[in-house]
Structures are given as C-alpha cells and as structure tokens.
Amino acid sequence: MSLQFILTVTLNGLTLAALYFIVASGFSLIFGLMRTVNMAHGALYMVGAYIGFAVFDPIYGSAWSSYAWPIAIVAGIVAVAVLGVVMQVVFLGWMQGQELRQALVTIGLSIIFADQLLANFGGSPFQFFAPDLLFGPVQVPGIGRYPVFRLFQVGLAIAVGVGLWLLLNKTRLGIMVRAGVDDRQMLAACGVNVPLVAATVFALGAALAGLGGVIGATAQPMALGVDARFLLISLVVVIVGGMGSIGGTALGAILIGLAEQWGQVFFPTYSVILTFVIMAAVLAIRPQGLMGRKVA
Amino acid sequence: MSGYLEIRDLQVRFGRATILQGIDLNVLGAPLSVVGRNGMGKTTMCSALMGMVPASGSAKLDGKEVLGLGTGRVARSGIALVPQGRRMFPSLSVHEHLVLVAQKGDPAWTIDRVYETFPRLAERRRNGGDQLSGGEQQMLAISRALLMNPKLVIMDEPSEGLAPVIVDHLIEVLRNITTEGMGLLLIEQNLRVATSVSEQVAIMVTGKIAATVNSVELAADRDMQNRYLGVSHGH
Ligand SMILES: Nc1ncnc2c1ncn2[C@@H]1O[C@H](COP(=O)(O)OP(=O)(O)OP(=O)(O)O)[C@@H](O)[C@H]1O
Ligand SMILES: [Mg+2]
Numbered sequence: 001m002s003l004q005f006i007l008t009v010t011l012n013g014l015t016l017a018a019l020y021f022i023v024a025s026g027f028s029l030i031f032g033l034m035r036t037v038n039m040a041h042g043a044l045y046m047v048g049a050y051i052g053f054a055v056f057d058p059i060y061g062s063a064w065s066s067y068a069w070p071i072a073i074v075a076g077i078v079a080v081a082v083l084g085v086v087m088q089v090v091f092l093g094w095m096q097g098q099e100l101r102q103a104l105v106t107i108g109l110s111i112i113f114a115d116q117l118l119a120n121f122g123g124s125p126f127q128f129f130a131p132d133l134l135f136g137p138v139q140v141p142g143i144g145r146y147p148v149f150r151l152f153q154v155g156l157a158i159a160v161g162v163g164l165w166l167l168l169n170k171t172r173l174g175i176m177v178r179a180g181v182d183d184r185q186m187l188a189a190c191g192v193n194v195p196l197v198a199a200t201v202f203a204l205g206a207a208l209a210g211l212g213g214v215i216g217a218t219a220q221p222m223a224l225g226v227d228a229r230f231l232l233i234s235l236v237v238v239i240v241g242g243m244g245s246i247g248g249t250a251l252g253a254i255l256i257g258l259a260e261q262w263g264q265v266f267f268p269t270y271s272v273i274l275t276f277v278i279m280a281a282v283l284a285i286r287p288q289g290l291m292g293r294k295v296a
Numbered sequence: 297m298s299g300y301l302e303i304r305d306l307q308v309r310f311g312r313a314t315i316l317q318g319i320d321l322n323v324l325g326a327p328l329s330v331v332g333r334n335g336m337g338k339t340t341m342c343s344a345l346m347g348m349v350p351a352s353g354s355a356k357l358d359g360k361e362v363l364g365l366g367t368g369r370v371a372r373s374g375i376a377l378v379p380q381g382r383r384m385f386p387s388l389s390v391h392e393h394l395v396l397v398a399q400k401g402d403p404a405w406t407i408d409r410v411y412e413t414f415p416r417l418a419e420r421r422r423n424g425g426d427q428l429s430g431g432e433q434q435m436l437a438i439s440r441a442l443l444m445n446p447k448l449v450i451m452d453e454p455s456e457g458l459a460p461v462i463v464d465h466l467i468e469v470l471r472n473i474t475t476e477g478m479g480l481l482l483i484e485q486n487l488r489v490a491t492s493v494s495e496q497v498a499i500m501v502t503g504k505i506a507a508t509v510n511s512v513e514l515a516a517d518r519d520m521q522n523r524y525l526g527v528s529h530g531h
Contacts, residue, residue, distance in 0.1 A: 175396050178387040186383045188367035189346055189376075190397050191444050195368075 007142050009261050015150035017257025018157035019216050020233050024241075025164060025249045026208030027234035032244025033180050033201045036092055037103045042231030043110035044080050044206050048213025049222045050117050052076030053126050060129065069131045069218070076214040077207045084206025085199050092202075093195055114227055125223040128214060149219060156215065157253075160208065164246050177201060181244060236275060240282045242292020251290055298358050299374070299447035299479025300324050301345075306353040306363075308337075308344050308503075315340045317503040318353070323448065327470075327480035329490035329511075332500035333526055338483045339380050341500075342452045345481075346370055346377050357447060374447035378454055380483075382437040384425035391421040393440050403445040404476065410439040413469070431462040438469065448479035455486040467492050487525070491515045499524045
C-alpha cells in the first residue's frame with residue numbers, strides 16, 4: 001500500500017465527511033432545540049437537489065449558464081427552508097414533546113416528498129455541472145490530481161461549521177436556541193416567542209439539507225433513493241458524535257466518512273457494516289455520543 | 297399605577313387531583329406575600345398564572361385576561377417569573393442570561409443597572425449560570441425577571457436555601473423593587489421575608505386561600521403560625 005494510496009483514500013473520506021457534516025449538522029440542530037427526530041431530513045436533502053436542478057437546467061442551457069450553479073444553490077436552500085417552516089408550523093409545532101408521533105409524521109412526509117419528486121421530475125439520475133472555477137482537477141501534494149470540487153466541499157463544510165458556531169455563540173438568536181435546549185418553558189417565561197425561534201431553527205436545519213442536496217448532486221449523480229441513505233447517515237453521525245453539538249457532528253462525520261472509504265478498501269462487500277460497528281461501539285461505551293452531554 | 301393582578305376562582309387539576317380549588321387573590325398596588333406549607337399548591341399557582349399548566353378561572357393583569365394566553369404571551373404582556381429552584385440556563389453565561397431578556401430603548405432596568413445593583417454578577421459575568429453560588433443564582437434569576445421590565449413579578453420562594461445574611465440582602469432588594477411601582481407577588485415559606493416585604497400575607501392551605509392577614513399580626517401570632525404553617529419562623 002503506497003503512501004499516495006493511503007493519502008488519497010483518507011482525503012476521499014474527508015471530502016465525503018464534509019458533505020455528511022453539512023447535512024447532519026442541520027439534522028442535529030433541529031434535534032438539539034426541538035427534540036424532533038426529523039425522519040424527513042433525507043427527503044429534504046433530495047428535494048433540495050431536485051428543486052435546485054429544476055432551476056439549474058433551463059438556466060444552464062441559456063446565455064446565463066455561468067450563473068446556473070449559484071442560483072441552483074440558492075433555490076435549493078430557499079425551497080427546502082420554506083418546506084421546513086411549513087413542516088414545523090403545520091405539522092410538528094403542535095405535537096411538540098411527542099417524539100414518537102413526530103417521528104412517524106416525518107416518515108409519512110418523507111414518503112410523500114419522495115413520491116412527489118418521482119411524479120414531477122421522473123426517475124432518471126442527473127448531475128449538476130460545477131462552475132468552471134470549481135471544475136476539473138488540481139495538483140495536491142502527495143496525491144496528484146484531485147477534483148477541485150471535492151476540496152471546495154471541505155472548505156464549505158468548514159465555513160458551515162464556523163458559521164453555525166458563530167450563530168449559536170455570538171448572536172441573540174443563538175442564546176435563545178441554547179436556552180431553549182436547556183429549558184423551553186423557562187425560555188417562554190422570559191418573553192421569547194419560542195414557536196418563532198423553533199420555526200427559524202427548523203428553516204435553518206432544513207436549509208442545510210437543501211444545500212447538501214445540491215452539493216451532493218454536484219459531486220455525484222443524484223437519483224431517487226438517496227433520501228434513505230442520507231437520513232441514515234445523519235442519524236449515525238449524530239449518534240456517534242453526540243446530539244446537538246457542532247464539534248460532535250464534525251467528529252462523527254469524519255469518523256463515518258473515513259470508515260466508509262477505508263471500509264471499501266479492506267472489505268468492499270461489507271463496508272457498510274463498519275459504520276454500524278462504530279455506532280454500536282460508541283453506544284456501548286458512551287451512549288450520549290463522543291462529544292454529547294449526558295441527559296437525564 | 298400598573299401591575300394590578302386580580303385572580304378569580306383559579307383552579308388546576310392534575311388528572312383526578314384538584315390541586316388548586318378556586319384561588320381568589322388581588323395584588324393591587326402593593327406587594328402581596330403568599331405563605332403555606334410544602335405541597336399546598338403555591339408553585340402550581342405560579343405555573344398556572346404563567347400559562348405553564350392548564351388552569352380554569354380568571355387572572356387579569358391591569359384588566360386584561362392572561363389565563364390561556366400561553367407562557368410567552370403572558371410574559372410579554374408584563375408578568376415575569378422568578379421560579380422556584382431558579383431554573384438557570386446551564387448553557388448560558390451570566391451575561392448571556394441578561395442579554396437574552398434585555399430590552400431595547402430606554403427601559404427602567406438595563407444590563408448596566410443590574411451590574412450596578414449586583415456587583416457580584418458583574419464579576420462573574422463570564423461564568424456559566426450553573427457555576428454560581430445559590431445566592432448569586434438567585435440574584436441572576438431576579439435580574440433576569442427585572443430586565444423584562446414587567447408590570448408584575450412573581451417570585452416563588454426566592455429565599456429558599458440562602459444564608460441569613462443573603463436573605464437580608466434579598467429583603468432589601470425586594471423592598472426597593474416595590475417602591476418603583478412594579479407589582480410583586482411573593483411566595484415564601486420564610487415568614488421573616490414575607491412579613492418584611494409586604495403588609496398583607498395570604499395563607500394557602502391545600503389549594504385554597506385560608507386567610508389573608510396583616511404582616512404584623514402574623515409575625516406576632518405563634519398560634520396562627522403553628523396552625524397554618526407548622527413551625528417556620530425564619531431566623
Ligand atoms: N405535575 C404534577 N402532577 C401531579 N401532581 C402534581 C404535579 N405538580 C405538583 N403536583 C402536586 O400538587 C401539589 C402542590 O404542589 P406545589 O408544587 O404547587 O406545592 P408548593 O406549595 O409549591 O410546595 P413547596 O413549598 O414544597 O414548593 C403537591 O401535592 C404536588 O404533589
Ligand atoms: Mg413550590
């Protein structure tokens with residue numbers, strides 16, 4: 001096994017981890033404040049990609065083709081954020097605290113979303129073309145030619161992580177969110193409009209799924225069925241890293257990304273199992289996740 | 297004058313148990329203390345007024361019904377709660393607790409004024425809300441309520457677990473608050489605090505107001521204290 005090979009597999013793991021982090025941090029954010037296990041998070045990822053592509057496709061064929069990708073990103077984010085707010089306000093808000101009911105409702109919604117995508121956009125796979133700036137290979141020391149978009153993915157994940165950290169730690173909204181995680185009722189008694197904060201957080205968490213969808217479908221072709229995969233990844237990442245902690249989500253994403261890539265090297269057929277072995281080990285040793293706080 | 301609270305026939309049930317069986321109380325321009333033994337329903341009354349538990353009856357703040365509004369709207373309509381057990385936010389620093397509730401404009405209570413009034417909080421502004429001593433936590437819980445610049449503050453056993461010197465400081469703080477025209481509904485088991493802060497003391501027995509008496513009388517009447525409160529003379 002050459003050093004170049006080791007570095008390449010590791011970098012592949014990290015770039016995959018970057019995508020997982022973007023998606024799972026949205027899932028973790030929603031769970032952290034609202035204790036809502038949003039089983040539609042994978043479907044939101046897919047909706048982001050499909051809506052983004054519906055906007056991307058006609059623009060890409062026009063004279064404005066260089067703007068197609070950024071516009072698709074914005075469209076994916078906004079559409080899924082709006083969908084998230086509707087989910088929270090219409091369905092989930094009034095069953096606050098009933099986790100099982102919320103989980104079942106979001107499973108139902110995710111099935112509806114996936115079927116609607118199939119009905120409206122058909123089942124054929126598609127892929128975004130990254131803008132010229134992010135297209136093609138670059139020279140990476142020790143590795144050689146490597147797709148520049150996958151490096152961009154890492155940069156974006158770091159930006160998302162830093163942005164979330166700043167939002168949670170340096171803004172009044174962030175103070176409200178953290179206080180709400182501690183004691184929602186007391187937060188309301190402080191005069192805060194908790195449903196509004198909840199809708200905002202849901203929009204933000206969903207938006208990250210939408211962003212992930214467009215990014216993911218730029219790196220690899222998108223097809224129906226990825227919703228289940230990304231829901232599962234989000235669940236595993238936050239279980240391993242610890243619910244509601246940005247650092248934990250990053251750690252979980254890195255572990256799972258690396259495990260998937262190295263798993264494929266050593267036992268290609270059973271590589272998925274490695275992911276679950278990690279999850280089971282973490283659950284056995286630290287049930288709250290590697291960086292999660294113990295909850296009563 | 298504002299911060300008038302009129303409670304009529306306030307009832308709370310938990311399943312089959314009726315915890316509050318029709319409370320009638322008025323806080324009309326002067327602080328009112330409510331005393332009573334453990335488990336009599338004092339905290340339940342506070343929770344009901346804040347919309348934290350379902351209740352029937354009526355509670356009007358300056359003539360406007362607040363029962364059934366939902367906790368956030370009750371708070372925004374002008375009632376602040378200093379809850380039993382303080383309920384700090386462990387994830388927030390002292391300063392963040394204050395930023396959370398501080399209001400824009402030029403209100404009576406600002407973060408600066410809180411730090412002037414409670415220098416200990418200024419010293420510990422970067423500490424976590426749960427890293428404070430009991431007395432500091434109580435000051436923070438009170439500050440959190442004052443910064444909302446409410447018409448009325450409800451305090452649920454603020455002296456609980458505090459050393460006697462700190463209780464003296466607390467009494468002084470409560471007296472100052474009420475001279476500024478903010479209404480105060482004070483729940484206490486410490487008779488010394490209750491009788492030094494308000495002229496009227498309501499006595500709660502199993503979910504009802506058994507009597508409303510004058511502070512001076514209650515402080516002097518050992519029989520009444522024993523009958524309604526068991527032995528709880530403060531210090
Ligand atoms: N969520 C609940 N479900 C059922 N019963 C409850 C609930 N909360 C309180 N109670 C009961 O209601 C009664 C009144 O409780 P409450 O906390 O209001 O008393 P309290 O006067 O505040 O007592 P303390 O002085 O100890 O704080 C108690 O008998 C308690 O067991
Ligand atoms: Mg109580």
